[in-house]
Amino acid sequence: MSVERLxxxxxLAAVLIGNATADPYHHINLLVGDRAAGLGGxxxxxxxxxxxxxxxxxxxxxxxxxxxxxxMNAYHIIERRYRNVLGGRDWVRRSSALLxxxxxxxxxxxxxxxxxxxxxxxxxxxxxxxxxxxxxxILAEENAxxxxxxxxQDTTYLAGPSYALPLSPRLAVGLTxxxxxxxxxxxxxxxxxxxxxxxxxxxxSYSERSEYGLRPLLGLMYTPLERLSxxxxxxxxxxxxxxxxxxxxxxxxxxxxYGGGLCQGGALQLIRQQRPLQRRxxxxxxxxxxxxxxxxxxxxxxxSLYQDLAAGGLPQWNLAGGAEYYLTPRLALRxxxxxxxxxxxxxxxxxxxxxxxxxxxxxxxxxxxxxxxxSLTLGANFRAGEGQAQILNGQNRIQTVTAxxxxxxxxxxxxx
Amino acid sequence: MTVPRPLLGLLLLGLLSNSAPLTAAGSDxxxxxxxxxxxxxxxxxxxxxxxxxxxxxxRVLGRIPLYQDRTVNRYVTLVGRAVALxxxxxxxxxxxAVLDDEAVNAYSAPGGYIFITRGALATLKDExxxxxxxxxxxxxxxxxxxxxxxxxxxxxxxxxxxxxxxxGASGDTARIAFAQAVDQAMTLLFETGFNQSxxxxxxxxxxxxxxxxxxxxxxxxxxLTRVGENPERRGKTHPTSRARLSALDRLINGQGLAGLDxxxxxxxxxxxxx
Numbered sequence: 001m002s003v004e005r006l007x008x009x010x011x012l013a014a015v016l017i018g019n020a021t022a023d024p025y026h027h028i029n030l031l032v033g034d035r036a037a038g039l040g041g042x043x044x045x046x047x048x049x050x051x052x053x054x055x056x057x058x059x060x061x062x063x064x065x066x067x068x069x070x071x072m073n074a075y076h077i078i079e080r081r082y083r084n085v086l087g088g089r090d091w092v093r094r095s096s097a098l099l100x101x102x103x104x105x106x107x108x109x110x111x112x113x114x115x116x117x118x119x120x121x122x123x124x125x126x127x128x129x130x131x132x133x134x135x136x137x138i139l140a141e142e143n144a145x146x147x148x149x150x151x152x153q154d155t156t157y158l159a160g161p162s163y164a165l166p167l168s169p170r171l172a173v174g175l176t177x178x179x180x181x182x183x184x185x186x187x188x189x190x191x192x193x194x195x196x197x198x199x200x201x202x203x204x205s206y207s208e209r210s211e212y213g214l215r216p217l218l219g220l221m222y223t224p225l226e227r228l229s230x231x232x233x234x235x236x237x238x239x240x241x242x243x244x245x246x247x248x249x250x251x252x253x254x255x256x257x258y259g260g261g262l263c264q265g266g267a268l269q270l271i272r273q274q275r276p277l278q279r280r281x282x283x284x285x286x287x288x289x290x291x292x293x294x295x296x297x298x299x300x301x302x303x304s305l306y307q308d309l310a311a312g313g314l315p316q317w318n319l320a321g322g323a324e325y326y327l328t329p330r331l332a333l334r335x336x337x338x339x340x341x342x343x344x345x346x347x348x349x350x351x352x353x354x355x356x357x358x359x360x361x362x363x364x365x366x367x368x369x370x371x372x373x374x375s376l377t378l379g380a381n382f383r384a385g386e387g388q389a390q391i392l393n394g395q396n397r398i399q400t401v402t403a404x405x406x407x408x409x410x411x412x413x414x415x416x
Numbered sequence: 417m418t419v420p421r422p423l424l425g426l427l428l429l430g431l432l433s434n435s436a437p438l439t440a441a442g443s444d445x446x447x448x449x450x451x452x453x454x455x456x457x458x459x460x461x462x463x464x465x466x467x468x469x470x471x472x473x474x475r476v477l478g479r480i481p482l483y484q485d486r487t488v489n490r491y492v493t494l495v496g497r498a499v500a501l502x503x504x505x506x507x508x509x510x511x512x513a514v515l516d517d518e519a520v521n522a523y524s525a526p527g528g529y530i531f532i533t534r535g536a537l538a539t540l541k542d543e544x545x546x547x548x549x550x551x552x553x554x555x556x557x558x559x560x561x562x563x564x565x566x567x568x569x570x571x572x573x574x575x576x577x578x579x580x581x582x583x584g585a586s587g588d589t590a591r592i593a594f595a596q597a598v599d600q601a602m603t604l605l606f607e608t609g610f611n612q613s614x615x616x617x618x619x620x621x622x623x624x625x626x627x628x629x630x631x632x633x634x635x636x637x638x639x640l641t642r643v644g645e646n647p648e649r650r651g652k653t654h655p656t657s658r659a660r661l662s663a664l665d666r667l668i669n670g671q672g673l674a675g676l677d678x679x680x681x682x683x684x685x686x687x688x689x690x
Contacts, residue, residue: 048446062446227445295449326449329564370450 025356027284027306028318028340029122031364032102034072034377034411038366039322040336042300045231045290047221049413050104053117053162056219056231056286057174060106060113061164072377072411074101076123080358082391083400086135086146091391097125099155101409112165117176119158126152137192144192154184158215172221180213180237201252211279213239229290231302236284242277282307282316282343296326311345322364330371336364340383347388352396358387358403366409377411452569460570462507465560468568469527471598473511476523476531476605483514483534491688495543496530496550502628503558503621510557512550520643523605524553526563537689539643543681546689548626548636555621561614562604566597616663623667632680633673637664 028041033051036043043051047059050070078095085091104117128150135146157180164174184207191202217235224230251268288302300322305315322336340360347354366379382405389401483489489512496512510528518535525531530553532546540546556562604610610618619636627633640661668674 229446292445295447295452298448324448329449329452329567332448332450375450 025342025344025358026340026360027304027316027343028338030074030076030101030120030407031338031381032072032119032121033104034070034102034366034368034375034379034409034413035324035334037072037381037407037409037411038334038336038364038368038377038379039300039324040320040338040362040364040381042288042290042302042320042322042336042338044219044233044286044288044302045221045229046298046300047219047231050106050115050117051102052164052174053104053106053115053176054102054119054121054158054217056221056233057115057162057164057176057217058172058219058221059164059231060115060162060174061166061172062221063106063113068413068415069105070102070411070413071100072102072409074099074120074407074409076405076407078124078403078405080401080403082389083402085391085399086132089132091130091132093126093128093150095124095126095152097123097155099123102411106162109163112163115162115164115176117159117162119178120155121158122154122156122182124152124154126150135192142194144194147189147191147193149187149189151187152184154186155182157181157183160215164219170223174219174221176215176217176219178215178217178237180211180215180239182209182211184209199253201250203248203250203252205249206247208245209243209277211239211242211277213237213241213281227292229292231286231288231290233286234283237281239279239281242279243274244277245272245274247272280309282309298324300324306343309343316341316343330369332368332370334364334366334368334379336381338362338364338383340385342387347390347398349398350396352390352394354390356387356389356391356401358385358389358401360385360403360405362405373415375413377409377413379411380406380408382406449567458570461568462570464568464570465563466508466527468563468566468594468598468601469525469529469557471594472525472562472601472605473527473529473531475598475602476515476525476529477513479602479606480515480517480531480533483516485514488537488689489514492532492537492546492550495547496554499547499551499625499629499631500528500554502625503554505558508557510554522549522553524556524562525601525605526557526560526568528554528557530554530557540639540685540689541642541680541682542632542635543685544626544632544635544679545639546685547629547631548622548639551622551625551629552618552636554625555618556610556614559614559617559621561610561618562601565604566601568597612657612659615660619660619664620667623664623673624671627671627673627676627678630678632678633676634668635680637661637668640664 031037031041032054033043035049036051036055039046043055047056048062050068052059052063075098076096080093082091099120102117102119104115106113106115128148130148132146134143137144158178160176160178162174162176164172166172186207189204191200193200215235215237217233219231219233222230248271249268254266284304284306286302286304288300290298290300292298302320304318306317308314308316318339318341320336320338322334324332324334326332340362342357342359344355344357347357360383362381362383364379364381366377368375368377384404386400386402389399390397391399492514493512497510500510508528510530512530514537515531515533517533519533520535520539521533522536523531530550532549536549537546540549622636623633626635
């Protein structure tokens with residue numbers, strides 16, 4: 001039993017899938033780091049401040065002798081609109097969360113630079129209360145009123161040390177060893193009611209997931225020519241331990257099965273289940289270039305490749321590019337563009353329960369104000385796209401889905 | 417897929433070459449504008465700052481003659497140097513002079529060149545206020561406001577700069593750019609003035625220097641209040657705004673500088689200036 005496939009579908013022709021992980025269908029869910037987020041995440045070849053601990057630990061070798069720390073808080077809003085889901089109506093899922101997005105500190109140590117960072121690369125906090133009248137069911141003589149209450153808290157945390165070592169004036173290597181923790185809680189209450197109060201279906205599900213793992217991130221930073229920097233990283237998250245606890249309560253009319261066949265009609269039923277999980281996450285490699293034509297201008301671009309675990313085909317990819325320009329010595333403007341392509345296979349007709357596939361495009365902007373030892377950054381990024389989904393369990397119907405996400409962030413850094 | 421040979425060659429050359437290693441200074445291209453502007457200046461930067469300030473000072477003296485009173489000039493210099501000792505630029509040799517101008521104003525040029533007009537001296541009530549006006553100008557120098565505004569830095573050794581000089585192209589360009597920056601700095605000093613952020617920063621720095629030098633730390637606030645009440649006596653490049661007075665109040669109260677019985681040396685001031 002999995003919450004992602006919970007259903008009371010034997011009774012009803014149209015039941016929503018509790019498709020409720022943070023966003024497992026994209027590789028980039030939150031841009032991390034103040035300067036990096038302003039550049040659209042195109043930071044693997046820059047990475048010379050604490051955000052480098054997350055993007056390319058080799059870069060912190062070029063952060064200078066000053067010790068730096070940086071913190072960032074982000075307000076993250078996501079909306080996904082599934083078109084024509086129930087009785088011709090749209091189903092909208094919204095999430096908003098205010099979260100500490102990044103903290104990092106670096107310190108020269110021996111011939112290199114040591115660092116520690118904390119990042120939240122993925123988070124969602126959904127809280128939905130929606131009622132949809134006139135939903136068709138297999139009881140053809142009467143449509144139902146569908147009510148859903150939905151709460152989903154899902155956050156991925158990374159924290160760990162880094163070390164960067166300059167191998168030569170032109171080449172540095174760095175390693176970050178992140179501990180990976182993902183914590184998720186989902187509560188879904190769904191009910192179908194009819195004009196006759198004796199006819200109903202109700203189910204409530206509760207699910208907890210926890211995941212522990214390691215994410216080593218190896219980085220190289222190479223300077224082939226003055227003012228040109230190349231960055232390369234290789235990373236993968238290994239899940240070492242994962243558990244899921246599910247609880248399903250359901251009740252409804254006699255003569256029908258509910259909850260994907262787990263519940264039978266009649267008396268109230270309670271099913272509780274705990275089981276280990278093992279999620280496999282892909283290898284990823286990122287290569288980027290940054291050009292520093294002057295102290296006031298920086299342009300950066302990168303290509304990220306991800307092992308295709310969905311179809312086993314060619315690597316999935318994302319592109320990012322950004323520019324930083326100093327309006328005054330104390331004020332820097334950053335702009336970025338990036339893709340956030342789906343990591344799922346394209347949805348094919350004639351199948352059911354396929355993961356949604358939405359390719360997103362994003363833009364970012366930030367403005368930093370500097371003093372001698374501090375900086376304050378305000379920024380935002382936006383991404384949007386349209387794709388396809390199968391939000392109804394066990395059905396071949398394909399829905400068009402549009403997704404939008406906005407992140408507003410405030411960050412500060414301090415050098416001492 | 418194979419890596420193209422030219423690219424492979426470039427990578428290997430870069431990895432192995434010792435002919436043009438990127439030293440710590442060679443990786444300075446990563447330094448961003450704020451890091452360059454706000455970092456401690458190196459020797460070349462300092463020399464450029466002094467040269468730039470010296471040119472501006474010469475232009476100022478070309479525009480307004482020096483006040484020919486050695487006693488007053490010496491007194492102003494002694495007060496100014498006492499205050500400047502409390503700043504954070506021991507590498508600078510400060511120069512103070514009184515300008516023969518009835519307008520109420522004071523000027524500073526990078527490198528430590530400080531001017532006060534005869535008209536401004538006439539508005540001061542005591543030595544602490546003189547120290548305050550000079551401290552405000554010293555603070556503009558110490559905080560490198562003009563240097564940052566016009567991005568005055570030492571020349572780079574090696575790299576593109578050296579190549580440009582070798583080809584004879586960069587010398588004239590640099591001289592023209594330098595002259596243009598001096599023109600713009602004169603415009604800032606005599607017409608547009610510093611922006612409010614710089615003025616607030618200089619006020620705060622000046623007040624702390626005053627207290628450290630043993631002068632009445634409210635002297636700058638007193639002076640600004642009095643000058644601000646009389647628009648005819650207010651220099652147009654030093655507007656007195658409520659924001660400046662409020663910021664000074666916050667600083668004085670916040671730092672516990674209010675009510676201190678620090679000397680104003682009014683008698684000594686009258687002895688030398690009146």
